[in-house]
Amino acid sequence: MILLRVALILLALLILPDWYLYQTYIRKSSKRWIKLFFWFPSILLLIAMLVLVLLRDTLHNALGIYLIVVLCIVLPKLIFSIASLLFRGTGWLASRYFCYKRNSLCLIGLGFCSLFGLASFGYLLFGAIEGKENFQVREVTFHSPDLPDAFDGYRILQISDLHTGSWNGDTTAISKAIELCNAQHADLAVFTGDLVNSMADELLPHMPVLSRLKAKDGVYSVLGNHDYAIYHHWANEKDRIANIDSLIIREERMGWHMLNNTNHLIKRGDESIALLGVENSGNPPFPNRGNLPKALKGTDGLFKILLSHDPTHWRREVLPETDIQLMLSGHTHDMQFNIFGFSASRFMYPEHNGLYLEGSRGLYVNIGLGFVLFPMRLGAWPEITVITLKKSN
Numbered sequence: 001m002i003l004l005r006v007a008l009i010l011l012a013l014l015i016l017p018d019w020y021l022y023q024t025y026i027r028k029s030s031k032r033w034i035k036l037f038f039w040f041p042s043i044l045l046l047i048a049m050l051v052l053v054l055l056r057d058t059l060h061n062a063l064g065i066y067l068i069v070v071l072c073i074v075l076p077k078l079i080f081s082i083a084s085l086l087f088r089g090t091g092w093l094a095s096r097y098f099c100y101k102r103n104s105l106c107l108i109g110l111g112f113c114s115l116f117g118l119a120s121f122g123y124l125l126f127g128a129i130e131g132k133e134n135f136q137v138r139e140v141t142f143h144s145p146d147l148p149d150a151f152d153g154y155r156i157l158q159i160s161d162l163h164t165g166s167w168n169g170d171t172t173a174i175s176k177a178i179e180l181c182n183a184q185h186a187d188l189a190v191f192t193g194d195l196v197n198s199m200a201d202e203l204l205p206h207m208p209v210l211s212r213l214k215a216k217d218g219v220y221s222v223l224g225n226h227d228y229a230i231y232h233h234w235a236n237e238k239d240r241i242a243n244i245d246s247l248i249i250r251e252e253r254m255g256w257h258m259l260n261n262t263n264h265l266i267k268r269g270d271e272s273i274a275l276l277g278v279e280n281s282g283n284p285p286f287p288n289r290g291n292l293p294k295a296l297k298g299t300d301g302l303f304k305i306l307l308s309h310d311p312t313h314w315r316r317e318v319l320p321e322t323d324i325q326l327m328l329s330g331h332t333h334d335m336q337f338n339i340f341g342f343s344a345s346r347f348m349y350p351e352h353n354g355l356y357l358e359g360s361r362g363l364y365v366n367i368g369l370g371f372v373l374f375p376m377r378l379g380a381w382p383e384i385t386v387i388t389l390k391k392s393n
Helices: 002-026 032-054 062-089 096-101 103-129 172-182 200-210 237-253 292-296 312-321
Strands: 136-144 155-159 188-191 219-221 256-258 262-268 271-277 303-307 326-329 354-358 361-365 383-391
Touching: 002 032, 002 062, 032 062, 062 103, 136 354, 136 361, 155 172, 172 200, 172 383, 200 237, 219 271, 237 256, 262 292, 271 292, 292 303, 292 312, 312 326, 312 361, 326 383
Parallel strands: 136 383, 155 188, 188 219, 219 256, 271 303, 303 326, 326 361
Antiparallel strands: 155 383, 262 271, 354 361
């Protein structure tokens, strides 16, 4: 169903700009070969889309490359079309008299259209080649009156959504990211879910690298929706459960401590804070396995930090039913696309990127270190977060 929706969106993006450009610039051409060649790239992309839909179970790895090719072709044409509407003039947007009588101005306008299109093409290529490895360290400070004095200045490193299966066994980029993580010298390191795309075996080549992630008080993690292997066709439920168990065992072998509806107390002298972790708690179609009351046991009166993969959990249960001061999430990726601060993820998630506050309580949404579906990041650069806890009056 999701693949069908994506196909319909791509179909519209392929057809609409082509129709406008053909009607505006190509139709009046006297050369037949120009008219035919104009449609050739889009026809090839439509055929490739049909093949991917029909053979989606065997060609799923090719989908990401296909999407990048589509974006590199469609987005420049879409930007050119929009700019052309503004500069060239159709209907209410501008005066045809202005365009046709002042040809020099029209040529300048269309020149800008072309530059916009070329710039978007170059930006897309950067996102595909370099963007997914353009790791950024984001420094965040969270103030709370409930924080024990001994933890004033405590530093938490958060990473999320590695999606190791998307890297096709190449450990170079993740190794670079882990070196950057360790260079932050954090007190605590946490991972907020989606370590794999589906299969536990995706983790195998990356285990030696991820085992190098260190922090003074250890590394703790939770499961994300992808870690439940719900996007793979299993012969039976027993095999899927075995896959999850294998993933948890491998995380423990890496020195990561899994918090599945449990908690861990971190001590500084006579004072403590509680680190809680729940299984994925999401809205349909995402798994809802979190057991927050169970994770809260034994934490009354303590400053609490919750690891929960899906940020929608914050308003659904955490805010109205608990006194948890800070929740750390991932999941959104900010759609891996953020231009001038705008991302379509805001239409799906009220909290999709960064720190959100309700009074003295907070949620931080990490937009992920890896990628899924298409191997690209634009603006929503892969993130390593360092959260400093500060005591407030």
